[in-house]
Amino acid sequence: MGAQMRVYRRRIKSVQQTKKITKAMELIASSRIVKAQRHLNAALPYTRELVQAISAAVSMSAESDHPLISSRDDHKRAAVLLVGSDRGLAGAFSSNIIREGEGLNAFLAEQGVDPVHFVVGRKVANFYKFRERYVEGQYVGFTDQPTVEDAKEIALGLLASFLSDSDTEGGTDEIHVVYTHFLNMGRQEVRIRRILPIEVVEQVVGPEGTDERLIQGEDAQALPPSVSMPPLYEFEPDPDTVLNELLPRYVENLVYTALLHSAASEHAARRRAMKSATDNAEELIKTLTRQANQARQTEITQEISEIVGGADALASANAGS
Numbered sequence: 001m002g003a004q005m006r007v008y009r010r011r012i013k014s015v016q017q018t019k020k021i022t023k024a025m026e027l028i029a030s031s032r033i034v035k036a037q038r039h040l041n042a043a044l045p046y047t048r049e050l051v052q053a054i055s056a057a058v059s060m061s062a063e064s065d066h067p068l069i070s071s072r073d074d075h076k077r078a079a080v081l082l083v084g085s086d087r088g089l090a091g092a093f094s095s096n097i098i099r100e101g102e103g104l105n106a107f108l109a110e111q112g113v114d115p116v117h118f119v120v121g122r123k124v125a126n127f128y129k130f131r132e133r134y135v136e137g138q139y140v141g142f143t144d145q146p147t148v149e150d151a152k153e154i155a156l157g158l159l160a161s162f163l164s165d166s167d168t169e170g171g172t173d174e175i176h177v178v179y180t181h182f183l184n185m186g187r188q189e190v191r192i193r194r195i196l197p198i199e200v201v202e203q204v205v206g207p208e209g210t211d212e213r214l215i216q217g218e219d220a221q222a223l224p225p226s227v228s229m230p231p232l233y234e235f236e237p238d239p240d241t242v243l244n245e246l247l248p249r250y251v252e253n254l255v256y257t258a259l260l261h262s263a264a265s266e267h268a269a270r271r272r273a274m275k276s277a278t279d280n281a282e283e284l285i286k287t288l289t290r291q292a293n294q295a296r297q298t299e300i301t302q303e304i305s306e307i308v309g310g311a312d313a314l315a316s317a318n319a320g321s
Contacts, residue, residue, distance in 0.1 A: 005299065008292035012285055019281035022274045025089065029271035032144065033185065036264035040182065043260060047253055054198075054250055057235065057243040069198050069247070077114045079136070079161050079172040080104060081154065081255070083179040083262040084121030086143045091276075093180065093269040094123035100190045101178045116172050118157060120259070136161065146263055151256035159251060162196050175251075179258040180265035188265040195254045198247070 058069065082101045084094040101124075105115050118137040119125045125138050137157040142150045164171035175196040180188050235242045
């Protein structure tokens with residue numbers, strides 16, 4: 001029975017060490033969530049003002065056939081940006097991105113559109129590498145702490161493919177982003193968002209008249225309900241030139257926002273996974289401790305039985321002599 005006790009004690013010690021690691025990782029992830037949320041909130045005012053400026057430029061622009069705004073009738077290829085994670089231990093975070101990406105691929109195939117993949121994060125990149133599937137762009141090493149420069153690099157690749165002829169290698173007619181949207185500490189959801197071509201699909205009636213507004217997912221919610229924006233801006237040299245400069249920045253901002261949402265969601269998923277691992281370790285320690293106590297009680301009972309049996313045998317031997 002002594003050998004069994006040693007096994008239990010060794011297992012308990014091992015689980016306790018694992019518990020310390022998972023608890024530390026849970027605390028680290030919790031602290032990083034706060035930092036990621038701060039970066040996300042800091043980017044919101046810029047996004048709001050950029051959307052308003054572009055909306056005003058579109059409304060006052062004489063050109064309605066800008067390549068980033070005009071929808072193309074014959075869609076042949078679509079760029080799909082998948083934003084995953086570089087590291088594991090985050091539950092099904094990257095798996096959910098891959099699953100939604102595969103669903104988007106199937107939907108595009110039904111429409112007769114070929115997907116061109118751009119991937120962010122080693123987990124998604126390894127998924128495509130293992131299956132020997134071609135990836136147009138791969139970006140790794142920054143998913144937990146993305147920067148504006150990282151977003152610019154990705155946006156340049158996406159814009160280059162969009163502005164190229166779809167008949168050529170790498171050319172696309174639209175761009176979709178699959179990422180995890182951070183709602184709060186306890187809720188994150190995978191979203192699929194088309195970022196190009198941009199569409200002006202709504203008219204807002206304000207005190208100064210009717211104004212067209214860009215609708216791009218949650219960007220529409222960032223704008224006041226009835227604001228006439230063109231009178232707030234004066235364009236120099238002209239709205240068309242300003243629009244040419246703003247639209248690439250708008251795409252960069254969309255990519256950066258998706259990276260920030262994904263980073264915060266990754267930390268939240270990792271914190272949740274590590275908390276679950278810590279709780280499981282605690283339960284396992286309790287179970288092993290209970291089993292060790294039972295083994296110890298059995299060992300003590302057996303030792304007592306051996307002592308009593310020996311005493312009885314000695315007493316019988318003395319009485320016979």
